[in-house]
Amino acid sequence: MKAVRITGLIVLGMLVVAFPIAFPNPAVTTIAVFTVLFAAAATGWNIFSGYSGYIALGHGVYFGLGSYAIALMCQDWKIPGGTIPLLLIPLAGIVAAIFALPFGWIALRTRRHAFIVITIATFFIMQLMAYNLRPITHGSAGISLPLPPPSWTGNVFNIPFYYSALAILLFALLTSWWVRNSKYGLGLLAIRDDEDRALSLGVNTGPFKLVAFVISAFFVGMVGALHAYFIGSIFPPFAFDALFDVIVALMAFLGGIGTLAGPVLGAFILEPTQQYFTLEFSNNGYYLIIYGILFVVIILLMPEGIMPTLQKYWIKVRSSGNSGQNEPEEVEKKNKKTAVLKAAKGEEKGQSHETA
Amino acid sequence: MAQLILEAIITGILSGAVYALMASGLTLIFGVMEIINIAQGALVILGAYLSYALQDKFHIDLFMGLLLTMPVMFLLGLLIEIVLIRPLKRDRTMLSILVTFAIALIIEGVLGVFFGTNYVQLHSWYIDSTIQIGDYYLSYIYIFGFVLSLILLGLLYFLLYRTKFGFGLRASMQNRTAAELIGIDVERVSAITFGIGVALAAAGGMAYGATSAFNPASHLDLISRLLVIIILGGMGSMKGAPIASVVMLVIEDVTSVIWSPVWANTVFFALLVVILLVRPRGLFGQLESRKQ
Amino acid sequence: MKLLEVSKVCKSFGGIRALDACSIDVEKGSITGLIGPNGSGKTTLFNVVTGYEMIDAGEILFEGGSITDATPDKVFRLGMARTFQLTRIFPRLTVLENMHVASQREGIRALLSRWSSSQEQQRALELLEFVGIVHLKDLPAGNLSYGQKKLLEFAYILIADPQVILLDEPAGGVNPTMINQLAERIRTLNKSGVTFLVVEHNMEFVMGLCDRVMVMHRGTKIADGTPKQVRKNPAVLEAYLGD
Numbered sequence: 032m033k034a035v036r037i038t039g040l041i042v043l044g045m046l047v048v049a050f051p052i053a054f055p056n057p058a059v060t061t062i063a064v065f066t067v068l069f070a071a072a073a074t075g076w077n078i079f080s081g082y083s084g085y086i087a088l089g090h091g092v093y094f095g096l097g098s099y100a101i102a103l104m105c106q107d108w109k110i111p112g113g114t115i116p117l118l119l120i121p122l123a124g125i126v127a128a129i130f131a132l133p134f135g136w137i138a139l140r141t142r143r144h145a146f147i148v149i150t151i152a153t154f155f156i157m158q159l160m161a162y163n164l165r166p167i168t169h170g171s172a173g174i175s176l177p178l179p180p181p182s183w184t185g186n187v188f189n190i191p192f193y194y195s196a197l198a199i200l201l202f203a204l205l206t207s208w209w210v211r212n213s214k215y216g217l218g219l220l221a222i223r224d225d226e227d228r229a230l231s232l233g234v235n236t237g238p239f240k241l242v243a244f245v246i247s248a249f250f251v252g253m254v255g256a257l258h259a260y261f262i263g264s265i266f267p268p269f270a271f272d273a274l275f276d277v278i279v280a281l282m283a284f285l286g287g288i289g290t291l292a293g294p295v296l297g298a299f300i301l302e303p304t305q306q307y308f309t310l311e312f313s314n315n316g317y318y319l320i321i322y323g324i325l326f327v328v329i330i331l332l333m334p335e336g337i338m339p340t341l342q343k344y345w346i347k348v349r350s351s352g353n354s355g356q357n358e359p360e361e362v363e364k365k366n367k368k369t370a371v372l373k374a375a376k377g378e379e380k381g382q383s384h385e386t387a
Numbered sequence: 388m389a390q391l392i393l394e395a396i397i398t399g400i401l402s403g404a405v406y407a408l409m410a411s412g413l414t415l416i417f418g419v420m421e422i423i424n425i426a427q428g429a430l431v432i433l434g435a436y437l438s439y440a441l442q443d444k445f446h447i448d449l450f451m452g453l454l455l456t457m458p459v460m461f462l463l464g465l466l467i468e469i470v471l472i473r474p475l476k477r478d479r480t481m482l483s484i485l486v487t488f489a490i491a492l493i494i495e496g497v498l499g500v501f502f503g504t505n506y507v508q509l510h511s512w513y514i515d516s517t518i519q520i521g522d523y524y525l526s527y528i529y530i531f532g533f534v535l536s537l538i539l540l541g542l543l544y545f546l547l548y549r550t551k552f553g554f555g556l557r558a559s560m561q562n563r564t565a566a567e568l569i570g571i572d573v574e575r576v577s578a579i580t581f582g583i584g585v586a587l588a589a590a591g592g593m594a595y596g597a598t599s600a601f602n603p604a605s606h607l608d609l610i611s612r613l614l615v616i617i618i619l620g621g622m623g624s625m626k627g628a629p630i631a632s633v634v635m636l637v638i639e640d641v642t643s644v645i646w647s648p649v650w651a652n653t654v655f656f657a658l659l660v661v662i663l664l665v666r667p668r669g670l671f672g673q674l675e676s677r678k679q
Numbered sequence: 680m681k682l683l684e685v686s687k688v689c690k691s692f693g694g695i696r697a698l699d700a701c702s703i704d705v706e707k708g709s710i711t712g713l714i715g716p717n718g719s720g721k722t723t724l725f726n727v728v729t730g731y732e733m734i735d736a737g738e739i740l741f742e743g744g745s746i747t748d749a750t751p752d753k754v755f756r757l758g759m760a761r762t763f764q765l766t767r768i769f770p771r772l773t774v775l776e777n778m779h780v781a782s783q784r785e786g787i788r789a790l791l792s793r794w795s796s797s798q799e800q801q802r803a804l805e806l807l808e809f810v811g812i813v814h815l816k817d818l819p820a821g822n823l824s825y826g827q828k829k830l831l832e833f834a835y836i837l838i839a840d841p842q843v844i845l846l847d848e849p850a851g852g853v854n855p856t857m858i859n860q861l862a863e864r865i866r867t868l869n870k871s872g873v874t875f876l877v878v879e880h881n882m883e884f885v886m887g888l889c890d891r892v893m894v895m896h897r898g899t900k901i902a903d904g905t906p907k908q909v910r911k912n913p914a915v916l917e918a919y920l921g922d
Contacts, residue, residue: 086481137660141667144423144480144622148614149663155611156656163649212793214779217772221780224769231729231751231761232781233839273607277488284485289771316603319496326489330482331474 051193060189064261066302067196068254072275073282073294074203075250078210079243080280081289084223085143088276089150092134092157093127093248095271097255099161100126102174102265112177117195120256127252128245135244139237158271173266176259192261199257200295203250207291210243219243223289251279278305285329287338296337394523395644399637401529402598404536406636407629409591409609410616411540412584418560418623419580422472422483428610429491430585434460434592435601436498439509449511449593450535456589464585468578491606498603506600514597532594539590540629543583547625556580560623615659621672631670681740682707682843682874683728683759688737690720690727690898697723698734699898705843710865710875712889712906714882716919719895721878722764725845729761730754742842755781758842762849766828768835770821774812777820777831778803782838803838810834810864826853833861843874850881862888886910894918 051060072094080086100123105116138149161168168174183191210216218239221229230236259265279294282301287293304325308318333340413427434456441452467490475482508514513527547553558566559576567573595601595609616635620627635655643651662669683705690698697720705711713721726732728739730751739747741757749757760781769777782799807813810830815823820831829849836844846865850858858881865875865888879885885892886906894902894909896918902909909915 086484088484137664141663144417144421145618145663145667145669147423147484148618149660151611152615152656152659155608156653156660159653159656163653213791214782214793215791217776217779220772220776221769224771225767227751228767228769229780231731231755232836233752233755234780235752277485281485284482316496316499319492319499321496323489323491323493323496326492327471327486330486330489331471334475334477334482 047197051190057189060193062303062306064189064192064196065306066299067193067200068258068261069279069282069302070295070298071196071200071203072251072254073279073286073298074200074207075247075254076276076279077247077283077288077294078203078207078250079240079247081283081294082210082216082219082223083240083243084226084289085139085146085240086280087138087150087244087247088147088280089138089152089154090247090251090279091272091275092150092154093131093251094255094258094275095157095161095267096127096130097123097252098259098265098270099168099174100252101256101259102176103167105177106174110177112179113183114191116177116260117191117257120195120199120253120260123256124249124253127255128249131245131248132241135241135248139240139244154271154273154276158267158273161267161271168267171266173264173269175264176262178263192257195257196254199250199253204291204295206246206250210246211291215239215242220289281326281329284336285333287336287340290336290338290342293336293338390522391644392641395640396637397523397525398529399640400633401525401533402640403633403636404533404629405591405594405598406613406616406632408536408539408587408594410613410620410628410632411543411625412587412591413613414617414620414623414625414628415543415587416581416584417617418625419556420472420483420577421480423480423487423614424581424584425484425487425610426467426491426494427487427584427588427613428606428608429494430460430464430588431592431595431609432601432603432606433494433498434589435509435596436502436507436592437589438593438596439502439507442509442511449509449597450531453590453593456593457586460589461582461586464582465578467585468581472581473574473578491610495603495606502603504602504604506602507596508600509593509596511597526598528594528597532597535590535594539587543587544625546583552576552579612655615656617669619659619662619669621669624669624671627669627671680707681705682742683876684738684740685724685728686738686740688724688727688739689735690723690732691735696898698727698737700737701895701899703893703900703903705874705876706891707874708869708872709891710869710877710889712885712892713876713878713895714880714885714892714909715895718897719918720898721895722847723898724895725761725847725878728754729759729845755839755841758840759845760836760839760841760843761845762829762832762836762847764847764851766825766832768820768823768828768831770819772820773817774807774820774823774831775800775803775816778807778835778838781835799838806834806837809837811860826857829853830857830861833864837868841873843876844868846875846877846879848879849877850879850884858884 050063054060054063072090076087076090101116101119104110104119104122110116110119134153138146138153141149162170164170179188179191210219218229218234218236221232221234222236222239226236255270259270278301282297283294284297285293285301286295286297305322308321409427409431413424416422416424416427437456437459438449438452441447441455442449447455471486471490472483475486511528513531515526517524517526518530519525545553547557555566555571555576558569558571559573563573566576599605612635616631617628619635620629620631635658638658639651639655642654646654681704685701685703687700687702688698689696689700699720701720701724703713703724713724715721723732727734728746730746730749730753734747737747738745741754741759746754746757769780772780779799782803804813804816807816810833812823812827812830812834815827820828823831829852833846833849849861853861862884865877869875877885877889889906892902892904892906892909893900894912894915901918902912902915904912
């Protein structure tokens with residue numbers, strides 16, 4: 032069984048790596064670059080929001096910070112186009128991560144609902160800063176990034192970007208995988224299921240959440256940086272894009288939030304679709320309507336996402352073959368009844384403690 | 388300078404009343420259903436456009452138009468709740484954020500198709516003419532809007548505290564399960580609450596559209612401000628929402644005068660961050676006690 | 680030696696005095712029972728001892744040191760674990776993963792390594808075996824029956840080797856066979872040195888298991904002695920019947 036999985040992954044890996052060579056059409060490879068970038072962003076976002084259960088809707092901040100970081104670095108250090116800016120990407124990611132430390136610390140002082148709003152608020156503050164801090168950010172005029180050298184034209188232009196994006200995705204996936212299997216990741220998942228209980232079992236909830244937050248900001252920042260270099264110029268509403276988080280969140284939800292491959296799957300499905308829509312329905316209004324309806328349908332039909340639904344199906348198939356599962360089932364039925372009564376009593380008691 | 392500040396405070400209070408209408412709907416929905424209606428901003432803009440269309444095509448006065456737009460939007464709210472929100476079972480809060488965001492996008496799209504993306508503003512005699520108070524010129528709409536807000540919020544409080552339905556609503560807010568156990572139809576209460584929230588958005592939309600220029604994309608900025616307001620007031624707190632609205636608007640307007648209009652916007656959000664550092668539950672919010 | 684000492688503790692919720700100058704203590708190595716009618720303050724007592732609520736007055740000592748203001752995680756690290764009336768497990772994690780959440784491994788290195796390291800894994804499997812649910816180790820904990828969840832909760836706090844375990848209605852909603860098994864396991868653990876404080880409504884369970892029973896009523900202790908003594912105590916009968 033495991034052999035099949037590994038072979039499958041290797042084949043998939045080879046396909047992904049060979050993709051731009053097999054399909055050199057620049058229109059196609061452009062979509063591929065965006066897809067891989069968003070897959071990396073969704074994976075990074077998932078490391079925090081998926082594993083800890085705290086839905087952050089302000090990660091566009093780190094995307095924007097990464098964009099401006101690399102733009103300013105290229106501008107101030109007079110970096111020429113070519114491969115050097117690509118090497119600056121991790122640095123941009125670190126800049127984003129540094130901002131994430133205080134931002135995350137402040138945001139995590141609140142619980143789930145207020146947390147979402149404060150991440151959104153932080154996002155708007157930074158977007159406004161980008162507009163207002165003209166001496167640094169050039170305000171609405173934005174900043175241009177260095178143009179890549181002439182040798183990168185035509186079909187070849189997208190190739191270095193594609194492989195850089197792939198590198199970021201790989202890095203993000205490896206990190207996500209490692210977190211998932213570590214005791215640290217287990218703590219995060221416990222926080223997601225029952226934070227107070229996890230705390231009472233010795234899990235260091237505060238630092239755990241903050242570290243995940245910073246890690247996710249690092250990856251999103253890198254994505255922002257590469258994205259900025261790919262497009263060639265940035266300005267406030269573009270770098271700090273209000274829709275970014277919702278798109279990333281939707282990708283993660285579609286594929287299966289909290290799983291390893293889910294966000295990647297979601298990105299691979301949604302990003303090409305979105306690009307297609309933007310091309311076909313250039314009238315903004317229609318694009319939004321269709322996108323919104325798609326959104327709603329996905330959430331209503333598959334609230335857990337593709338991966339968990341598949342996994343559940345897989346467990347069902349496996350266990351239907353096993354015998355000797357009868358005893359727990361019988362006991363389960365009896366206990367379900369008592370459990371319901373007990374739960375009702377328990378809630379009542381919980382109330383009476385406060386009123387009696 | 389003092390004169391300017393005083394004017395800013397007055398404008399702040401008056402616009403705060405308008406925001407209170409919109410924010411009350413949002414916090415009410417959260418209090419009863421524990422969902423964050425990201426579409427509230429878009430629904431406000433929808434209300435604004437409806438008022439605009441009624442006036443433009445049928446020459447119906449803005450305030451009179453509310454007699455049409457509010458019931459219609461109430462029904463829309465019911466529809467949205469029943470079809471799109473009630474089916475969400477697990478992870479309600481998170482999924483409702485995504486669903487309502489999608490609804491907001493759909494509304495933005497539809498408005499863009501019907502009305503285009505140019506900015507519009509509502510016009511009427513009371514918007515374009517002003518009354519003079521001392522050295523200060525105040526557009527009538529601010530006063531009318533303030534009165535409208537008082538009336539509607541007053542009606543809301545009456546509904547909440549003096550009617551049987553309001554009792555059921557407040558019970559559901561405090562403890563959904565217990566409310567069910569004593570025979571309150573929580574699902575019905577939820578649907579009607581959502582409808583009320585949307586109806587309030589319709590009224591808020593008219594007032595908002597009368598005092599600011601808007602286009603379909605305005606909902607994003609608006610919802611982010613509304614969210615800040617209800618967090619500040621305390622999520623689910625009916626008295627927190629109006630107070631926070633007025634406070635935030637006054638501070639914003641005063642900052643605009645003292646510092647610069649550019650930074651007034653940023654102050655809005657920065658203030659939230661500061662307040663949450665000191666008091667994470669907002670002014671009147673409930674302390675989230677440790678789950679036993 | 681008194682492992683846990685609660686001294687004249689008061690706790691009010693609004694106008695209601697849940698704990699009224701309550702003083703109890705638990706001897707090291709004992710299995711102590713805590714009973715009382717509904718609303719007598721038993722769960723509130725558990726909550727203040729384990730840091731879920733702050734008290735208004737009084738003192739709480741653990742091994743002689745004060746834990747009056749301690750948070751739940753501090754209390755846990757000191758060696759006191761508790762279970763809940765409405766069982767709290769991590770539903771989306773597997774049974775085995777649930778076990779590892781509480782396992783104590785200090786240091787960054789430990790955090791970064793895989794959670795299924797061989798030593799920890801051994802211990803987790805042993806404990807699951809001990810409570811009898813090892814065959815369910817790979818199922819999501821949310822799929823377990825109510826009784827199985829209770830056993831899981833019992834098992835996963837054991838992995839941290841607590842000195843004293845507070846059980847909040849461990850027999851509630853559990854079928855008779857399992858109740859006896861539970862009592863057996865408590866006795867076994869007690870023999871190896873674990874102290875127990877058990878809140879229960881099931882009289883048979885408490886009287887058969889505990890060597891000392893305390894009775895609470897209206898936020899304070901009204902009786903304290905062996906099961907036999909407590910059974911015959913008129914104040915106890917009045918508390919249960921006269922209310």
